[in-house]
Amino acid sequence: MLSKIKNDKNLFFILLIGIVSLFADMTYEGARSITGPYLSLLGASAAAVGFVSGLGEFIGYGIRLLSGIVADKTKKYWTITILGYIINLIAVPALALAGNWYIAAVLMVCERFGKAIRNPSRDVILSQATAAIGHGKGFGIHEALDQIGAITGPLIVSFVLYFSGNYKISFLALLFPALLAISVLLIAKNNYSKNDGFKTIINPIKSTELKKIFWLYLTAISLIAIGFADYPLIAFHFSKTGQTAKEWIPVLYAIAMGVDALAALLLGKLFDKHGIKILIVTTLISAFFAPLVFQGNFYTAMLGMVCWGIGMAALESVVKAFLATILPSDKKATGFGIFYAVFGFFWFIGSFIMGSIYDISILWLILFSIGMQLASIPFFIILVNKNQ
Template identity: 35%
Template sequence: MVGAVAAALTNARALSPWRAILGFGLVSLAADMVYEGARSITGPLLAGLGASALVVGVVTGAGEAAALLLRLVSGPLADRTARYWALTITGYGLTAVCVPLLALAPALGGAGLAVAALLIVAERIGKAIRSPAKSALLAEAAGSVGRGRGFAVHKALDQVGAFAGPLLVAAGVAVSAGVIWPALAALAVPGAAAMLLLVWISRRFPAPARKETPGTVAAGRLPRRFHWFAMSAAAATGGLVTFGLLSYHASRTGQIPVALVPVLYAGAMAAGAVSALASGHLYDRWGARVLYALPALAAATPALALSGSAPAIVTGTLLWGAAVGVQDSTVKALVADLVPAPRRATAYGVFAAVQGVAALAGGLLAGALYEHSLTLLAVVLAAAQLVSVVLLAVTLRMR
């Protein structure tokens, strides 16, 4: 019986490009319910375990840095070994395991904060392992249908999960009278669903065809325009405050109750889905000029989201979500268009590593400045976005 099932999966008809994109999107939907659900409550969770604003900034910044910097290793590894699917499945597996284990942190007493911090960073390492390989697979599927639209549709489905996960967490926290751990434990269910679906898709969609044999490094340097664009994206990432700090501020000021913080995050993810679809569609029609929207959205975020008014906090957080939507979809489409196929996983790894340095620096800077001057913090982050605009202009003028 098992042999028959394995044979059927092996001989199953290959997915068409759009079906493959939708399949990846559904995997991301389920996985996003897991890690975005947890991410929506990271600030209050760490605060409840005794973390200060600086610690929240360091942990969330280090997590994002790990998710980006380690792709410098996983990206070339994917291109060199051609094990795109193995790396994708391994990375998703780490997320499916680490997030539900966060439910144990409040029961660990004084060690809870350290364990939670380690699990948060470990989950982001899982993202680092899978992302370059998954992006290369997705770029391959989207190549024949328009990469702007392909990445946008994937991101929109991804954001549906990012919307549903925080709502699930919010419901769990509300039912548990403000206790966080039961909601985190419940995220094991969508995690298992993501893994089952991912394994099924891996049997029906082949890895990108290679012009080099496994074990050899693709020849040639990455294009110069790619490096300029990576610097532009790094400035935008460093100047984009993390949701961990936004949620810390929202709950600390009392403007947003802890139980509603995941709902706020869900709203941001919905805004991200809309911005991904809009920017992806416009990218295929107008080109990379649409990416000027990213620094504009990011620059407007801190002045509103770090204010003392609930409507301003909500508005600023929605702008943050829209910026993330563009950053995680249309930005990747341009990377795929700038770099030849055999080097794409490597390019995604290098690109993310540059962003990772910026994320860590930005997290540290934002956490430190938050304690001293919110006005200065907003000005510094806006200046980073101005640098991003200049570098993007240089990139688009190059041939």
């Protein structure tokens, strides 16, 4: 009976953090759907837009390493999480006040900076709650709620923009989900403080063995990151080739995000039952999005985006769940920080390589994408054997 009450408390807390992510994603994903044309309206060149976006993503992943180390040293997980969310979310409606593209660019980078600060600490807090109900199930629920926000945010912005025709009003409208996210976060903190159901589980794996597993795992995930095409490149291909009507490009992305949300729930449960073997299956599925998306017709593109969505679900739920199971309690934030930094670096490198290959040969791009992702499977097989 006591165990059930504790599990219910943990589940309620996970739902609260998931709702925070829902409103947070609604805020910044809504903004990211119009920041490109907004910068252009303020006088930025295409090169400037690309530079600002790239810088934001680089900072967004790179700073997570430092943030994770600081969090583990200070143990101020909640303070860092709340500070990160405030910077991350308030920067979005502040874009409405930008008088030129330089100020807008600074605010865009601040938004990514805030996210970088809070993610490792947030994931540590979340992992303490997911330990009671299953890391896979917990992170799966969180990812599903997260993706609901990622889908609805751009739709809200599109709705406001349609009726107002004003970018600044669209950014101001995002103040409401931003404030809701911060409010629910404070409620979650209060729930966490009162909750005696959170128990940090000490990892039984020896330190030397843990290091081997962690770096093997990071190698596998880095290979997937290199070969996983980002949606802007996919959308560019759809637009350039006419394979998909322009009005369907955002719809296909929304479909992929919907698949991501649903798959995260299923994959999370399967991970708790079967472990890291699930990543072998999801990699085999997601590896073949490239030929479906980059060669074929509208229907193969749709099927390809379903495969892409399953791959994204695995990266956002199962990948984090496995990390939560292997990282020791006193190094969790550092481990998540290292993971985010390395993953972001290889994602950036892969995006650059595939963008360059695209101009030479789409066939070579497809082979590169498939090859890199499938190259991760031997590492997963080794990890399966080590965890048996």
